[in-house]
Amino acid sequence: MVAGLLPVMRAERVPLEQAHGRVLAADLPALVALPGFDNSAMDGYAARAAELADLPARLPVADDVPAGRTDVRPLAPGTVQRIMTGAPLPAGADVIVPVELTDAGTTTVEIRSSPAVGTHLRRAGEDIAAGTVAIAAGTPLGAAQLGLAAAVGHRELLVARRPRVLVLSTGSELVEPGADLLPGQIYESNSALLVAAVDDAGGVARRLHFVPDDVDQFLATVRAELAGRGDDAADLLITSGGVSAGAYEVVKDAFAALGTVEFLKVAMQPGGPQGAGTVDGVPVVTLPGNPVSAFVSFEVFVRPALRRALGHAAPDRLHAPAVLAEPLRSPAGRRQFLRGRYDGGRVSQVGGPGSHLVAHLARANCLVVVPEDVTDLPAGASVDVVLIEGALQ
Template identity: 35%
Template sequence: MISVDEARAKILKDIHPVGTEVVALSSAFGRVMTEDARSRRTQPPADMSAMDGFAVRAADLDTIPTTLKIIGEVPAGGAYDGAVKAGEAVRIFTGAPLPPDTDTIVIQEDTDFNDHSVTIKEGAARGTYVRPAGLDFREGDIGLKAPRILSPRDIGLLAAMNRPWVTVRRKPRIALLSTGDELVRPGEPIGPNQIISSNSLLVAALVEAAGGEAIDLGIAKDNASSLREKVQDAKSADMLITLGGASVGDHDLIQPVLGKEGLSVDFWRIAMRPGKPLMFGKFAGIPMLGMPGNPVSSMICSFLFLIPAIDALRGIEPRHPPRQKAWLSHELKENDQREDYMRATVLGEKDGLPVVKLFAKQDSSMLSPLSAADCLIVRPPFAKALGKNDMVDMIPLTQPYPVV
C-alpha cells in the first residue's frame, strides 16, 4: 500500500491541461480564463456625475450662498454640448457626462432651485462628485490576468470592459462507469438482491461542482463483454472513473478485463480508510481512476484525488481539501496503519475552534451519516488514542471547494 500523499502525487504527475475554447461571457462563470483580458474601452469614457444635482464651475462657488442661472439639463445617456459661462449651471443626473467648462457637482440637497435659477447653499471643492474619465480602467489595460477561475465579479468586469467573448479551458470530460449486477438506476424496478446505484450521481455532482463535465456510461454487468462494450465510449473523454470492481474478488473485473484492452495500472491500494482499493492507471491513453464501490469511499476518494485531478485538467493549481483544528467531544481509540477519514458533526465552538462528534457508525456504505456530516475527522496512521477535549484535524464539508 502507498500513502495518500504518494497516491496524489502519482495521479497529478500524469494529468495535463485540456484544450481551450471561446465562449460567450454569459456562459463563462466558473470557467478558467486562459488569456489575459484587456479592456476594449475606457471606463468611464468621460468625466461623469456621481450624483443628481448641478454641474458648475468651482470658481463660481467662492462666495456662498450664490445664485446661478440654469441654462440646460443633461440626463444619463444624454449630453450638454453648449458652453457654460461664469454664473451659469446645468441640471445633471447621476451617470451623465459633465458639460464643457464645468468641473464640480453640487448635490441637489445643498440647493434651492426653480426652472430658471439655482441657489447654492453649501460650497464644494473642485472635482466634488465627479468621476473622472478612466477612473475604473482605460482602453488597453489588462483587467484580469490568466489563468483565473472566473467569478461573478469577474464576469461583471469583463462585461464593463466590452468583452462579449472569452477564451477558457474547455470543461474536462469525465466518463463515469458503474459496475455490478446488483445495481439499478433510481426509479427502475428493483430485484430482491439489488440496490440503487447512487455512486455515479454522487461523483457526477462533484465533477460538475469542480468544473468538469460528467459523462454517464451507465452500468456494466459483471461479465467481460458488458464491461468491454460500456467502456468504449470512454475513449473520447479526458478521464475515466470506474465505480466498483476495482478490488481482487472473483467478480472484480476491472483489472483482468481492461488489462486486455490496454489498461496499465500504476497502483491499486492506498493506506487509507475508506478507499483502500483505489486504482490508478491509463486506459486508451487517458488517466483512469478505479474507485471502490461503496459511496462514502467514492466521495472521499473524489475529494482527495478526483477534484485535484480535474483542477490539473483545467490548468489551475490543484486544490486539496482545507484542514483546520477542532476539539474532540469524546474519547477515540488509537488508529492502525491506514489514514482514516471519519464522518462527524459540529456540536458548537470552544476558544474559536469547532467542537466535533464522530458518528457512532462509520460503515462506508452508509449515505445518511455522509449527508448529515459537517466535516471529516482525519487521523494519521498509527495515531495514538485521544481523550475528550483533545485536538484533531478536520475537513469542513460545507464549502470545501469555493468557486468564487
C-alpha cells in the same frame, strides 16, 4: 499519479453568455478604461467649488446632463448644470452638489451646502486603465467576472475546453432508482454522485449504464465507449466499484490484464483501494464502490486533476482552520477524511467514519482532515477542514 493523467485542455472561444463557470485561458485586457470618462457619482449639480464659498448661493442652471448624453457643453462661469448619476462631467466642473443639498431648481437653483472640491466625481480610469489586465488567466468566470469582461468591451472569451468524463458504476447488485428491489439489491447512486461532482468541478460528465460483474462484458463495453464518438470522445473514464480484494472485482480483474492501470492501497480512510492509468490511451481512475469512499476519493484525487486540466490558478478546495467541538479518535497509519459541519470556526463530526453512511455525507459541509500520525484529538483541538460545496443547510 492522477494529477499527471490529464493534460491542460485546449482553449476555445465562446460567446460571453456561454462562459459562465468556465476558466479563462489567457489574460483578458481591458479594451477601454473604467470609467471611460469623468462622470458624476450622484444626481445633483455640476459646479465650480470656488464659486460656492459663500452659501447659500443662487446660480442659473445652464443645462441638463442626463446619463448617455454625448454632446456635453463646458460649464460656463457663474452657472451650474443639472446632472444625473453616470452622466459625463462638463469641462470646468470640479464638484457635484447632491440634489439633497439644494432646492432642486431647474432654471435657478439655491445651493444651501456644498461638499469639498472633487467630491462625488468618478475619474476616468480610476477603476481600471485601458490596456491593463482585467482578468488573469486561470480565473473562474462567475457573475462579477463576466460583468467586468462585458464592461471592458469583450463579446467573446477564450476559455479552456471542459473535460469530457465518462462515469461508470459496476456491480450486479445495482438497480436503477425507482425500480423494484429484490433481496440483496440496492439502488445505484454513485453515478449520480460522480456526474454531479464532475459538473461541479467544471467537467462535462456522461453516465454509462452500469454493467454486471462480468470481466469480458465490462471490458468490451468500456473499450467500445472509449473508441467511439470522435470529437466527443472521453478525456477521462471514472469507474466506481470492483477494485477491492474480493473475489468479484470486475474493474480490477479486467484492467489489470491490460497492464496499463496500476492498483494500490492508499493510506487514507475512507477510500483505501484506488487505481489509475490508461485504457486504450484514455486516462482512467478507478474509485471504490462505497458512496462515501467514492466521494472522498474524487475530492482528494480527481477534482484537483480536473481543475488543473481546466487551467484553474487555484485548483484545490478552500481549507480553513477549525476548533473541534468534541473529541475524536482516528486509526494510526491512515489519513482520515471525516464528515463535518463547519460553523464560525468550530467543527462537529457528522456521523461515524463508515464509508456507507451517505445520509451523513449529505448533511456535511466540510471534511475534517486528521493526519495519519494522529490517533486522539480532544475537544478544542485545532484541525484542518476542507470546505465542500453542495451540502444541505
